[in-house]
Amino acid sequence: MQGAVPFIQLDTLCKSFGRVRANHNISLDIHAGKILALLGENGAGKSTLMSLLAGQLQPDSGRILLNGRQVVLSSTEKAIQCGIGMVYQHFKLVEAMSVLENIVLGQSQGFWLKRSALKRQVAELARAYGIPLALNARVSTLSMGEKQQVEILKLLFRKSDLLIFDEPTSVLTPAEATNLFATMREMAAQGKAIVFISHKLEEVLRIADHIAILKQGEIIDQLSPAADLVPAELARRMVGRPVLLQVQREELEPRQTVLKVQGLGGNGLEQVDLELRQGELLSLVGVAGNGQKALVENICGLLPPRKGAVRILGQDWADFYAARQTETSLSYIPEDRQGLATCPGLDLLDNFLLTTRHAFSKGPWLDKNTAKDKLDKLLQDFAIRPQDSSTHAWQLSGGNLQKLVLAREFYRKPRLIVAEQPTQGLDIAAAEEVWRLLLQAREQAGILLVTGDLAEALALSDRIGVMFRGKLVAIMARHDQKSIARIPQMMAGLAPSEGESQKTYNQGVES
Amino acid sequence: MHGFLLRIAKRQEPSPLWRSALVLFGAVLVALGLSILLLALRGISPLEGCRVLIMGAFGSSWALQDCLLKAIPLFLCSLGVAIAFRLQIWNIGAEGQFALGAIGATWAALAFGAQPKFILLPLMILAACSAGGLWAMIPAIFRQWLGANEIIVTLMFNYIAILLLDFLVYGIWRDSSGFPMTPAFSKNAILGTIGTSDIHWGLVHCALLGLLCWLFFRSTRLGYEIKASGDNVQAARYAGMPYNFLVVLVMLLSGALAGWAGFLEVSASVHRLQPSIMVGYGFTAIVVAWLARLNPAGIALTSFLLAGLRAGVENLQLDLQIPAAFGAILEGLILMTVLAGGFFLSYRIVVRRQT
Numbered sequence: 103m104q105g106a107v108p109f110i111q112l113d114t115l116c117k118s119f120g121r122v123r124a125n126h127n128i129s130l131d132i133h134a135g136k137i138l139a140l141l142g143e144n145g146a147g148k149s150t151l152m153s154l155l156a157g158q159l160q161p162d163s164g165r166i167l168l169n170g171r172q173v174v175l176s177s178t179e180k181a182i183q184c185g186i187g188m189v190y191q192h193f194k195l196v197e198a199m200s201v202l203e204n205i206v207l208g209q210s211q212g213f214w215l216k217r218s219a220l221k222r223q224v225a226e227l228a229r230a231y232g233i234p235l236a237l238n239a240r241v242s243t244l245s246m247g248e249k250q251q252v253e254i255l256k257l258l259f260r261k262s263d264l265l266i267f268d269e270p271t272s273v274l275t276p277a278e279a280t281n282l283f284a285t286m287r288e289m290a291a292q293g294k295a296i297v298f299i300s301h302k303l304e305e306v307l308r309i310a311d312h313i314a315i316l317k318q319g320e321i322i323d324q325l326s327p328a329a330d331l332v333p334a335e336l337a338r339r340m341v342g343r344p345v346l347l348q349v350q351r352e353e354l355e356p357r358q359t360v361l362k363v364q365g366l367g368g369n370g371l372e373q374v375d376l377e378l379r380q381g382e383l384l385s386l387v388g389v390a391g392n393g394q395k396a397l398v399e400n401i402c403g404l405l406p407p408r409k410g411a412v413r414i415l416g417q418d419w420a421d422f423y424a425a426r427q428t429e430t431s432l433s434y435i436p437e438d439r440q441g442l443a444t445c446p447g448l449d450l451l452d453n454f455l456l457t458t459r460h461a462f463s464k465g466p467w468l469d470k471n472t473a474k475d476k477l478d479k480l481l482q483d484f485a486i487r488p489q490d491s492s493t494h495a496w497q498l499s500g501g502n503l504q505k506l507v508l509a510r511e512f513y514r515k516p517r518l519i520v521a522e523q524p525t526q527g528l529d530i531a532a533a534e535e536v537w538r539l540l541l542q543a544r545e546q547a548g549i550l551l552v553t554g555d556l557a558e559a560l561a562l563s564d565r566i567g568v569m570f571r572g573k574l575v576a577i578m579a580r581h582d583q584k585s586i587a588r589i590p591q592m593m594a595g596l597a598p599s600e601g602e603s604q605k606t607y608n609q610g611v612e613s
Numbered sequence: 614m615h616g617f618l619l620r621i622a623k624r625q626e627p628s629p630l631w632r633s634a635l636v637l638f639g640a641v642l643v644a645l646g647l648s649i650l651l652l653a654l655r656g657i658s659p660l661e662g663c664r665v666l667i668m669g670a671f672g673s674s675w676a677l678q679d680c681l682l683k684a685i686p687l688f689l690c691s692l693g694v695a696i697a698f699r700l701q702i703w704n705i706g707a708e709g710q711f712a713l714g715a716i717g718a719t720w721a722a723l724a725f726g727a728q729p730k731f732i733l734l735p736l737m738i739l740a741a742c743s744a745g746g747l748w749a750m751i752p753a754i755f756r757q758w759l760g761a762n763e764i765i766v767t768l769m770f771n772y773i774a775i776l777l778l779d780f781l782v783y784g785i786w787r788d789s790s791g792f793p794m795t796p797a798f799s800k801n802a803i804l805g806t807i808g809t810s811d812i813h814w815g816l817v818h819c820a821l822l823g824l825l826c827w828l829f830f831r832s833t834r835l836g837y838e839i840k841a842s843g844d845n846v847q848a849a850r851y852a853g854m855p856y857n858f859l860v861v862l863v864m865l866l867s868g869a870l871a872g873w874a875g876f877l878e879v880s881a882s883v884h885r886l887q888p889s890i891m892v893g894y895g896f897t898a899i900v901v902a903w904l905a906r907l908n909p910a911g912i913a914l915t916s917f918l919l920a921g922l923r924a925g926v927e928n929l930q931l932d933l934q935i936p937a938a939f940g941a942i943l944e945g946l947i948l949m950t951v952l953a954g955g956f957f958l959s960y961r962i963v964v965r966r967q968t
Contacts, residue, residue, distance in 0.1 A: 177622055177963075178622075179620075179622065402851075403853070404850060404851070434851065436851065438847075441845070441847055441848075442847050442848060442851045443848065443851060444845070444848060445841050445844040445845040445848050446844070446845065447844040447845070448840070448841060448844050452837065452840070452841060455837060455841075456841060456848060456851075456852045457851075457852045457853075459834055459837060459838070459852075460834075463834045466833045466834060466835065467832055467833055467834070468832060468833060468834045468836075468837050470832070
């Protein structure tokens with residue numbers, strides 16, 4: 103059934119926004135029963151290409167062929183009718199409704215809802231693809247992995263023949279990701295075409311039948327995974343120069359304590375103790391939802407500590423925040439770039455002023471001209487596109503938005519930096535840049551890095567802490583190979599003995 | 614089964630300016646059409662109705678001056694609610710804040726009537742703005758510290774304020790003539806007219822206050838913080854902005870502007886306090902702010918147009934014996950159709966054959 107004619111054929115598609123060539127002469131075949139991985143840096147044009155396929159954007163020129171016949175995907179509905187379905191990075195589900203209701207939502211099969219028939223249909227589908235889901239469960243009670251399965255079922259129910267996954271593993275645990283790959287394999291085996299967008303090179307190598315690399319709006323390379331293809335080689339092709347997955351890092355002498363957390367409890371936390379000094383980087387690893395969020399919100403002043411003490415730069419939490427010194431001394435780089443760190447409806451200048459406004463205040467006035475000059479320089483230094491301070495924040499791609507947040511937060515020359523998943527959703531070049539900046543910032547600051555990426559933590563940290571169920575189960579120094587080997591078990595709740603964790607903790611602080 | 618199916622589809626790209634203008638124009642036309650239908654029910658020819666309405670609004674220099682006079686309180690109230698709306702605080706209480714402003718100004722005028730003009734007038738403004746501002750602050754405090762919905766509280770406060778005004782003019786402030794009104798203000802408590810026109814200096818106040826507001830949002834840190842908090846409350850919290858303070862401040866400013874309008878009404882137009890000053894400027898102000906998308910220049914223009922509508926409806930009342938409620942209906946229809954028209958800016962209707 104995978105004959106010579108591809109399911110979807112893109113023929114020299116072009117799409118420009120003003121002077122920016124988002125897609126240029128894209129020609130690509132998507133075959134039924136195959137998994138195609140799409141790789142590219144931020145702003146390489148992946149999102150635009152997917153929007154063209156999903157009917158959200160129209161190409162300026164070029165054709166899209168469906169089973170060899172030209173189609174015009176004039177709307178998202180048209181794309182769905184043609185059997186093209188997307189699983190977005192941010193799920194489009196109604197949290198208050200059940201799994202079944204979400205799956206059958208928007209079906210235009212006559213006026214009446216035949217609930218039991220629909221349920222039977224969906225249950226059969228779920229069985230056929232090996233997706234174990236309770237159809238009556240409320241979506242709000244599901245894990246991220248399960249929500250993703252709902253999205254997949256939704257597309258299968260609509261009889262989508264092409265399923266496009268946008269960074270599907272970024273919200274999943276390793277076990278859930280393995281499940282997803284199994285489901286993708288199953289779908290491919292049953293004749294579905296799969297497009298997989300990811301930044302994680304190992305994943306791409308593991309799952310893809312074919313790899314296409316996008317760069318500056320053009321497809322620069324197409325290849326099939328072979329035994330001799332290693333992540334580093336893939337990365338080289340993607341960014342066009344050798345990328346060191348190992349980060350250059352030098353030891354710094356830790357200086358005065360910038361953060362001290364003692365017996366912190368409440369809000370899902372239990373007896374958390376940690377200390378951070380200027381010149382060091384402490385990462386907290388763990389599966390999301392084990393208290394990292396509450397800890398960060400406590401430290402960053404969004405949530406008052408219930409039990410125990412948080413001291414920042416030698417000051418008590420309440421005193422520190424009453425004095426409003428956050429702006430000069432503490433930088434918080436939150437995971438939620440759109441919802442917390444930026445105002446999507448305002449322009450880049452206003453977004454830059456969000457946490458730097460006091461530096462540009464003269465009495466009651468805000469000196470926007472000086473701020474604009476500084477921002478224009480930062481936009482250049484950090485290579486943020488577009489380099490126009492009057493652009494609205496919602497128009498920026500995820501990577502560029504993150505660079506804007508980082509540029510702003512580092513501009514303040516903080517002494518304590520709390521960074522939450524700072525490289526999530528970034529391509530390698532951008533992530534490397536972030537790592538370099540974080541390491542460089544150790545000169546003047548202590549850094550608390552919350553990450554789900556163990557490799558990132560190992561590459562950057564002086565010490566690593568593991569969180570599980572609101573507890574900091576262990577803190578270890580980077581050279582403590584024995585403890586580091588046990589991190590996966592600790593993340594799963596198999597805690598080390600008291601004595602061992604205490605010993606490594608002290609080692610970490612004093613070394 | 615065959616037939617046509619109407620489906621709603623989201624627009625994939627933002628609407629251009631011409632479409633916004635078209636939708637606005639169309640919405641006003643629909644509202645006018647519906648109101649003419651109402652007139653027709655009373656046996657009035659639509660053409661005659663329109664003629665009387667437009668002549669009453671903009672048909673003579675007298676009409677234009679009347680229009681401008683009505684636009685002044687409307688503009689200030691609307692500027693006030695627009696400031697609150699910027700922060701996404703829904704102040705529906707401009708009417709009550711306007712009443713409190715009138716009460717405050719009257720108190721100063723009655724208590725210090727013998728003072729010279731240059732002392733008395735600023736004193737009246739101060740009293741009016743404080744009264745209106747504090748009145749608006751109460752719902753803000755309820756909102757931030759008790760979790761009370763500001764829409765409901767500000768709305769209810771309107772009725773309390775109006776009854777308070779009645780209580781005063783029927784009670785301790787009642788004129789010796791026995792009518793429910795205060796004695797006429799002393800000469801020094803009256804804001805004069807510009808040159809030989811009927812327009813009082815309140816017009817200049819409006820221009821200055823409008824400019825100040827624009828400058829406030831453009832160039833001050835507080836203005837910026839209000840704008841940012843209005844766009845994303847979470848980001849404001851993240852950036853350490855004093856959100857509670859901003860809400861209270863914004864309501865204070867909002868109420869003070871409505872209070873200023875109350876001052877102008879008693880000092881420059883009526884020269885005393887009486888219940889008839891409450892003609893619903895505070896409610897119309899919400900319509901104005903919304904139609905003008907919170908932009909000060911737009912508010913000025915829209916205030917003038919809606920003031921014209923009021924003047925025109927008064928003319929309808931006089932010439933064709935249309936009930937006063939017709940004005941409110943027309944105003945309501947315009948707001949409804951314009952808001953409903955906004956739908957066409959984000960969505961489009963697709964006709965499709967069902968198979």
